[in-house]
Amino acid sequence: MNASSATPLLDTVSTPEDLRALAPGQLRQLADELRTETISAVGQTGGHLGSGLGVVELTVALHYVFDTPVDRLIWDVGHQAYPHKILTGRRDRIRTLRQGGGLSGFTKRSESEYDPFGTAHSSTSISAALGFAMANKIKGVAGRGIAVIGDGAMSAGMAYEAMNNAEAAGNRLIVILNDNDMSIAPPVGGLSSYLARLVSSGKFLGLRELARRFARRLPRPLAQAARKTDEYARGLAMGGTLFEELGFYYVGPLDGHDLDSLVPVLENVRDAGEGPILLHVVTQKGKGYQPAEDAADKYHGVQKFNVVTGEQTKLPPVRPVTPASLPRRWLPRPRRTTRSARSRRRCLRAPGSTSSPPPSPSVRSMSASPNSTP
Numbered sequence: 001m002n003a004s005s006a007t008p009l010l011d012t013v014s015t016p017e018d019l020r021a022l023a024p025g026q027l028r029q030l031a032d033e034l035r036t037e038t039i040s041a042v043g044q045t046g047g048h049l050g051s052g053l054g055v056v057e058l059t060v061a062l063h064y065v066f067d068t069p070v071d072r073l074i075w076d077v078g079h080q081a082y083p084h085k086i087l088t089g090r091r092d093r094i095r096t097l098r099q100g101g102g103l104s105g106f107t108k109r110s111e112s113e114y115d116p117f118g119t120a121h122s123s124t125s126i127s128a129a130l131g132f133a134m135a136n137k138i139k140g141v142a143g144r145g146i147a148v149i150g151d152g153a154m155s156a157g158m159a160y161e162a163m164n165n166a167e168a169a170g171n172r173l174i175v176i177l178n179d180n181d182m183s184i185a186p187p188v189g190g191l192s193s194y195l196a197r198l199v200s201s202g203k204f205l206g207l208r209e210l211a212r213r214f215a216r217r218l219p220r221p222l223a224q225a226a227r228k229t230d231e232y233a234r235g236l237a238m239g240g241t242l243f244e245e246l247g248f249y250y251v252g253p254l255d256g257h258d259l260d261s262l263v264p265v266l267e268n269v270r271d272a273g274e275g276p277i278l279l280h281v282v283t284q285k286g287k288g289y290q291p292a293e294d295a296a297d298k299y300h301g302v303q304k305f306n307v308v309t310g311e312q313t314k315l316p317p318v319r320p321v322t323p324a325s326l327p328r329r330w331l332p333r334p335r336r337t338t339r340s341a342r343s344r345r346r347c348l349r350a351p352g353s354t355s356s357p358p359p360s361p362s363v364r365s366m367s368a369s370p371n372s373t374p
Contacts, residue, residue, distance in 0.1 A: 007033035015089050016063040016114070027259050031060045034083050035288045037091070041082070043307040045097040047105055048079035050285035050292050050299045054180050054256075055148070058281060059083040061262040062146065062176075065270055069113045070142055072132040076149040078106030078119035079301075080178075088114035123156035125149050126175055130162050133172035133276075144172045144270075151179040160246070167247035171275030179253065180283045243278045252280025257287060 005011055009026060010033040013019050022030065035056045042049045060083075062073060068088075075081045085103060086094055089112060096102025107115040117128040129145030136143040153159060154177060166173050243250045251269065254261055262281070269277050285300070286292025291310030292299035305312040319325060 007037055009033055010037060010086075010091075013087065014091070016068050016087060019060070019063050019087060022064075024259075024263060027060055027064060027263070031057050031259065032288075034060065034086060037086055037094070038082050039289050039307055041086075041094045041097065042302065043305050044095050045099065046301075046303045046305075046313075047082070047097050048300065049289075049302050050296050051080035051150075051180065052082040053287050053289055053292060054283040054285045055080050055178060056083050056287065057257045057259050057262060058148070058176070058178065058283065059087065061259060061266055062148075063087055065263060065266040066144070066146060067142075069116065071144045071146055072116040072129065073114070073146045074117045074125045074129050074132075074148065075107055075119060076125035076147065076153045077122050080148075080150075081107050081115075081119075084114070085112075088112055123149070123153045123158045125153075126159050126162035126166070129175070130166050130169055130173055133169040137169065137172050144174060145169070146174045146176065148176045148178055151177065151181055163243070163246045163248065166276045169276055171272055171277065173276035174269060175248065175276065175278045177252070177278060177280045178256065178283055179280060180285050248276050248278040249274055250278050250280065252278075252282075254279065254281050256281035256283035 009022075009029050013022075013030065019030070035053060038052055038056065039049070042052070062068070063084075066073065073084075075084065082094070082097070084107075085091075090103060093103050098105045104111060106120045107118060109115055109118050116132065117125070119125070125147035126149060129147035131145070132143065133145035136145075149159060163175070166175075249272070251265065254265060256262065265279065269279055284293065285296040289299075289310075299310075303312045303315060
């Protein structure tokens, strides 16, 4: 490690393989350094800041737990993917974000194998992850589809259409609901974290499957009542009944900045025998950078800014576009009348006549006669 560097641990991580070689106790330091690097880079280039800072811990945990790029990680919209780009071999170009010939401000397939799906439009991630999951399932090869989608994007019909067709993917599909506006439900201290770890654990899922097998031997009305009791009991404790009705196993809400909770819950989700699973994490836009925490709306997308003060570079005023301000080559040229055209018009007009010449046959044929219409 470089002792003089502000990011000594991050300096040793070029790819997720390097990240997975770290001890769990090092992840907190890595997340802090990743946040520092993200702020520094966006301060020089401008771009989407708040949403990326909000998923730093989630990004670290996902790449630590899952086998990316075999497991296809898809970021909805993609403007929160700057930390993801830094961890996936693009740190040396991160200060070319949104510059000519530089890195895209969104995930882009041609940039990296860790970007399996090009984004920029909202609410497409679950459909894409479902497609990858089903393709791998049909081919019998390894690989999950993991969609990270915000609570705003989750409100679109396309997201629900994908979830409505997701049950066949089973445990190969994982949806991470990134609730960064607390518009669905906030995590409630240690109890929420404990419940998330409990209901995603192998022991709980095994006991639940044993109860299901027993319930199948009961008369059908009793079996259905047992299933509903399971759903609504967990719904009362944790919420997520809507997702259960769509065929998902719901886990959460969970503090998306608590790596000590995120990592074990994601490991349980990864190893679960049933699915698809929806993990609900609550994050804060601009986490770890005070100006962005205080004004999340102003720091969603930013110009270049002073990292110390948070003050953004002011753009020069835009001058109104007028004909006088345009280059002459852009202005339309007046039509020129050729000598042959002027001569033809004189020939078609009798001397002293002021009437227009008769229309040509082609023009006359285009005029509808009274008897030509049905």
